[in-house]
Structure formats: C-alpha cells, structure tokens
Amino acid sequence: MGRLAIISDLHMDINHLTPVHFQQIANHLKQQQVDHLHLAGDIANKKERALSVVDFFQRQGLSVTFHWGNHEMIDLAEDEIEGFTHPSFLNFHTYPLSDTHVLLGVNGWYDYQYSDLTNEKDILRLKQLFWYDRMIHRQGTDPAISHEINRRLREVLTTIPTDKQVILSTHFVPQSAFIVRQTGKYARWNHLNAFLGSPDFGAVLADFPQVQDVVFGHTHRRFAPKCIAGAWYHCRPFGYYYEWEMTRRFVKERQLTDSFQPTKIRGLLRQHDDDFAAYKQAHLIEELEQGITYIDY
Secondary structure (H helix, E strand, O other), X not given: XXXXXXXXXXXXXXXXXXXXXXXXXXXXXXXXXXOEEEEEXXXXXXXXXXXXXXXXXXXXXXXXXXXXXXXXXXXXXXXXXXXXXXXXXXXXXXXXXXXXXXXXXXXXOOOOOOOOOOOHHHHHXXXXXXXXXXXXXXXXXXXXXXXXXXXXXXXHHHHOOOOOEEEEEEOOEOOHHHOOOOOHHHOOHHHHHHHOEOHHHHHHHOOOOOEEEEEEOOOOOOOOOEEEXXXXXXXXXXOOHHHOHXXXXXXXXXXXXXXXXXXXXXXXXXXXXXXXXXXXXXXXXXXXXXXXEEEEO
C-alpha cells in the first residue's frame, strides 16, 4: 500500500507562500505518510518559481512529479509546454506508483465547448480582454490544440497494460459535471467557461476502464468526488488566498465587512497584512486539507 497526494493551483507567488509555509506543508505530508506528491499545474506564475517548489519538496526527501497549468505557460515556448525536459515532468508520461498502479500526467487544454457562446470570434475577443491566457503564445488554435491533446491521450492510454490501474492528473476540467452555470447578473461568467477544459478529454477516459481516478483543478472551486463512467473524479484546488475558507473566517471573525466578495477582498486584507499573515501561518494546513487529494493505492 502507498499514498499519493495531488495538489493543484498552489499559486505560490499570488498566495505569498514562503519557505516557512512550504516547510509546514512538507512536514504535514510526511505526517500523513505520503509516498508521492504530484503538483497538478499552476504551481507558480513562472517556470523557475515552479521548479523551485518542486526542488524544495524533493530536498525534503519527498518523491515529487508535476505538470503545467496555464499560469506557468506564459514564459514557455510550445516545445517546453508539451515536452519540457525535466526528470519529474509528467506530460503523457507515467510514473510507477506500485506493481499495480501508475500515475499519468497530462497538462490538458480547452476547446470552448463549456461556453454558452458559440461564435469563436466572440470567444477570442473575450480571451484577449479578460483571460490570463492571452499572454500565452501557443502554436495553433485552442480547439486544434485540445483535439491533438485528446488524440495523444487516447494513444498513450492504449499503450498502458490493462492490468494496471491508472490515476490520471490533469489541470483543466475534463467533465461538464464540474462546470458551474451562473444565472442573473453573474450569467456573463458562463462565457468564460470556454477556457476551463474539454469534455472530449473525459470522453476519451470513459473508453478506458483501467482509469480509476482523475484529479484536476483550474476551476478554483472545490467539489465532492463524483463517479463518472466508472472513474472517480476529484476537484479540490488549493486556489487563491482571497478565495480560501480560512480567509472567510478571518474576515468574519474580525467583522471586517458585511459581505465577502473574493475579487474585492484583497485591498481589505492589505490593510491587515501582519494579522492575516499570522493567521495564515496558523491555519494554512487546515486550508491545505480542503485543497488536496489523497489517493491510497
């Protein structure tokens, strides 16, 4: 028996995570008897920062692998996005967890199918105006890139022996069951679902019964596990500090505002910087436990 831990959306720079915080996390993972740690993208906004996190955990004696999310991609060329040369990088590669289980990592991408917009020009205009990924320079259209990734996914899964149980990690959303549809004044957010993932990715997985668990993030929303086509899907991203349950408690306990709106809370927190920093250090592991996936194998 072994234990795998997967963390997506760590966002070390946005969340102002320091070596002290990482030491807390490493100590906790050891206490939880984790045999292998996988970082499922959006570790940091830059490649070198992301690699420094991987290196930190490895120097703590942990076995670590990773793949990219969209946030690391802004300073990567296409060949680094899909074929980064690092011994711990998993994109269309497997890591043997045991004689019976393998971990397969795939960055993933999106094809606009989750959006309620149907005109591709409108979607691209929206991307250039509002979406972080406008800074990423990829070779090909988003639907074409996603289609090729899904083709490669099928190809790789075909090569894995059927007596192996597959735990798959990706960054982007592979099932529509994890797409939130807004109503009323928030309905415009449904347009941005274009950039969350691809249902065709999940359709490929449904054809391979040896896929036991699928772990992903990117949504910055946490869901209870769902069993879809025989596989368990886990979405528990760590997310941004101003979205955390811990941050909600901090604001509520100090009666700092009557309503908690994550996108507007950053300025308020800056006014209580030292207090929030101490609170974060005291409660970080509680938040981590809500934003991590453990799988025993």
